[in-house]
Amino acid sequence: xxxxxxxxxxxxxxxxxxxxxxxxxxxxxxxxxxxxxxxxxxxxxxxxxxxxxxxxxxxxxxxxxxxxxxxxxxxxxxxxxxxxxxxxxxxxxxxxxxxxxxxxxxxxxxxxxxxxxxxxxxxxxxxxxxxxxxxxxxxxxxxxxxxxxxxxxxxxxxxxxxxxxxxxxxxxxxxxxxxxxxxxxxxxxxxxxxxxxxxxxxxxxxxxxxxxxxxxxxxxxxxxxxxxxxxxxxxxxxxxxxxxxxxxxxxxxxxxxxxxxxxxxxxxxxxxxxxxxxxxxxxxxxxxxxxxxxxxxxx
Amino acid sequence: xxxxxxxxxxxxxxxxxxxxxxxxxxxxxxxxxxxxxxxxxxxxxxxxxxxxxxxxxxxxxxxxxxxxxxxxxxxxxxxxxxxxxxxxxxxxxxxxxxxxxxxxxxxxxxxxxxxxxxxxxxxxxxxxxxxxxxxxxxxxxxxxxxxxxxxxxxxxxxxxxxxxxxxxxxxxxxxxxxxxxxxxxxxxxxxxxxxxxxxxxxxxxxxxxxxxxxxxxxxxxxxxxxxxxxxxxxxxxxxxxxxxxxxxxxxxxxxxxxxxxxxxxxxxxxxxxxxxxxxxxxxxxxxxxxxxxxxxxxxxxxxxxxxxxxxxxxxxxxxxxxxxxxxxxxxxxxxxxxxxxxxxxxxxxxxxxxxxxxxxxxxxxxxxxxxxxxxxxxxxxxxxxxxxxxxxxxxxxxxxxxxxxxxxxxxxxxxxxxxxxxxx
Numbered sequence: 001x002x003x004x005x006x007x008x009x010x011x012x013x014x015x016x017x018x019x020x021x022x023x024x025x026x027x028x029x030x031x032x033x034x035x036x037x038x039x040x041x042x043x044x045x046x047x048x049x050x051x052x053x054x055x056x057x058x059x060x061x062x063x064x065x066x067x068x069x070x071x072x073x074x075x076x077x078x079x080x081x082x083x084x085x086x087x088x089x090x091x092x093x094x095x096x097x098x099x100x101x102x103x104x105x106x107x108x109x110x111x112x113x114x115x116x117x118x119x120x121x122x123x124x125x126x127x128x129x130x131x132x133x134x135x136x137x138x139x140x141x142x143x144x145x146x147x148x149x150x151x152x153x154x155x156x157x158x159x160x161x162x163x164x165x166x167x168x169x170x171x172x173x174x175x176x177x178x179x180x181x182x183x184x185x186x187x188x189x190x191x192x193x194x195x196x197x198x199x200x201x202x203x204x205x206x207x208x209x210x211x212x213x214x215x216x217x218x219x220x221x222x223x224x225x226x227x228x229x230x231x232x233x234x235x236x237x238x239x240x241x242x243x244x245x246x247x248x249x250x251x252x253x254x255x256x257x258x259x260x261x262x263x264x265x266x267x268x269x270x271x272x273x274x275x276x277x278x279x280x281x282x283x284x285x286x287x288x289x290x291x292x293x294x295x296x297x298x299x
Numbered sequence: 300x301x302x303x304x305x306x307x308x309x310x311x312x313x314x315x316x317x318x319x320x321x322x323x324x325x326x327x328x329x330x331x332x333x334x335x336x337x338x339x340x341x342x343x344x345x346x347x348x349x350x351x352x353x354x355x356x357x358x359x360x361x362x363x364x365x366x367x368x369x370x371x372x373x374x375x376x377x378x379x380x381x382x383x384x385x386x387x388x389x390x391x392x393x394x395x396x397x398x399x400x401x402x403x404x405x406x407x408x409x410x411x412x413x414x415x416x417x418x419x420x421x422x423x424x425x426x427x428x429x430x431x432x433x434x435x436x437x438x439x440x441x442x443x444x445x446x447x448x449x450x451x452x453x454x455x456x457x458x459x460x461x462x463x464x465x466x467x468x469x470x471x472x473x474x475x476x477x478x479x480x481x482x483x484x485x486x487x488x489x490x491x492x493x494x495x496x497x498x499x500x501x502x503x504x505x506x507x508x509x510x511x512x513x514x515x516x517x518x519x520x521x522x523x524x525x526x527x528x529x530x531x532x533x534x535x536x537x538x539x540x541x542x543x544x545x546x547x548x549x550x551x552x553x554x555x556x557x558x559x560x561x562x563x564x565x566x567x568x569x570x571x572x573x574x575x576x577x578x579x580x581x582x583x584x585x586x587x588x589x590x591x592x593x594x595x596x597x598x599x600x601x602x603x604x605x606x607x608x609x610x611x612x613x614x615x616x617x618x619x620x621x622x623x624x625x626x627x628x629x630x631x632x633x634x635x636x637x638x639x640x641x642x643x644x645x646x647x648x649x650x651x652x653x654x655x656x657x658x659x660x661x662x663x664x665x666x667x668x669x670x671x672x673x674x675x676x677x678x679x680x681x682x683x684x685x686x687x688x689x690x691x692x693x694x695x696x697x698x699x700x701x702x703x704x705x706x707x708x709x710x711x712x713x714x715x716x717x718x719x720x721x722x723x
């Protein structure tokens with residue numbers, strides 16, 4: 001009798017527990033799990049607009065022969081390889097400079113460097129587009145102070161267009177990463193630095209041998225976040241190039257290519273889904289590699 | 300608490316129901332037709348004029364003309380059609396002729412067939428062909444994009460050229476003139492957006508070819524007109540007689556600001572050119588330069604678009620009737636939009652109207668409309684196919700390489716490979 005009663009209570013709690021989480025589970029299933037599986041199914045189909053047909057591995061074969069896809073992939077990897085290290089290093093340096101308690105106007109500089117982060121992606125891209133126009137303020141300033149003789153074709157030359165995108169995303173995201181480092185720096189025990197100073201360790205060595213190793217988990221975290229962000233790069237390129245990824249596809253990213261396949265070109269949702277799975281796989285591989293490289297070796 | 304909520308719930312529900320039915324009633328009384336289009340000096344203004352005319356005779360119908368950038372209209376439309384919900388879509392949408400077949404074939408059933416209602420025999424045949432799928436005709440033909448060479452008389456005079464010197468040019472001569480204009484006035488000859496293949500398309504069609512042949516197959520490597528067009532644009536770039544522009548508004552700025560001496564584009568730009576009253580009398584219009592290959596002409600087409608009614612629209616019947624009443628029959632309307640906006644319509648009957656005979660003081664008293672009307676009759680007809688957007692991007696991708704000395708045949712091969720990849 002008692003057992004049955006306890007079982008009753010147990011079941012009562014079980015049912016109630018499940019009822020409490022059911023709405024959340026239902027929503028996750030509807031808006032996360034279902035679309036993921038549906039897009040996987042879509043990536044095996046191909047066709048024009050609503051006229052989709054099963055294509056097997058046709059889309060994957062198409063990837064290999066698609067010069068534009070290869071170009072978008074190379075561009076995305078270039079952004080990743082060039083921009084992420086620059087930004088992480090810059091953020092680290094800025095964070096340790098701004099962590100110095102003797103610096104006057106610390107709060108002001110911290111706010112100023114973090115401020116780009118709160119601007120809208122579209123707004124700052126449009127602003128950059130204006131500033132870096134052929135006769136825009138950047139070219140005229142550089143000419144006025146004599147750094148360049150003729151205006152730089154920021155948006156019409158393949159190399160400079162890529163440089164512009166890298167400048168733009170570095171401006172936008174460095175402050176964001178710096179905040180993580182600043183927070184982590186507060187957690188490093190000051191006595192470690194004191195001991196190092198007493199032992200006569202120079203400032204640069206203190207940075208490389210104390211700060212960086214102790215920040216390793218945070219550096220790993222920001223690197224993974226930045227990797228994902230760079231691989232999904234879309235807004236900046238879209239707004240700087242009117243959605244074309246020009247000049248000559250020099251700034252085209254995978255996300256922009258997916259967008260074009262879906263909304264600009266003859267819509268092929270199946271192939272677009274296949275390209276988006278390429279990003280998923282790339283992010284997974286890169287995140288795994290980063291975790292692998294940063295693993296604790298002494299264990 | 301519980302009782303309170305229950306007692307009020309029914310009232311809240313009743314209120315919601317009442318307001319919903321109130322909205323439904325007002326919707327049934329005043330019908331609003333929502334229209335998407337993209338050029339405030341051109342099709343937006345024209346659609347407002349058309350709407351005002353229709354509201355005079357049908358006071359119960361009002362119009363909401365929404366003004367987006369062209370790419371936004373196209374991409375928003377494509378998103379709405381792909382999502383399968385009609386709520387986000389307008390009643391009438393403007394689609395450029397290059398993209399019409401793409402939408403009609405990819406989203407069957409999304410657009411209302413007007414074959415039974417509109418008398419298509421009165422329109423320019425090439426416009427009707429663009430909107431026909433399986434024998435059904437889907438849109439209301441609107442403007443033609445017959446091209447002209449707009450040039451600044453004052454700058455060219457400074458460089459020693461009279462209007463007679465601008466007639467029947469070749470592209471090589473155009474580039475020579477451009478170099479002299481820059482030497483004498485410091486102005487560039489033309490504004491050029493290296494990410495926009497518009498000029499390539501104009502030159503190619505002037506010689507009767509397109510990216511695709513009549514059957515819709517890619518026609519790239521063995522296409523003399525495309526080869527010459529790409530070469531010409533490459534020469535303009537290496538001669539450095541152009542002002543680079545990034546995007547549409549930047550490009551428009553090159554001539555509204557007076558920075559360049561000429562514009563080669565469709566007649567629909569007239570409204571924008573004339574929107575600068577301080578430049579009145581300084582502009583002239585000549586036929587576009589021709590290539591020096593077989594089949595080359597001085598006439599071409601750029602853009603041009605048509606109105607389409609969405610099948611899912613709640614105001615479908617009114618929208619179709621409106622288009623048919625104004626765009627299908629109102630000759631006076633076509634005279635007005637020609638004079639005010641430079642819209643060369645594709646309703647053939649409208650061409651005999653008085654406005655086509657008139658001289659335009661903005662262009663120093665030239666009979667520009669008569670000229671455009673004559674050139675329109677000479678535009679070589681081509682098949683736009685359904686992959687023009689893709690081919691455009693493939694072409695612009697190769698333009699920078701050309702200026703750095705890549706042979707044209709190699710560039711064409713790369714374009715061909717890219718286009719072939721997209722045609723699936």
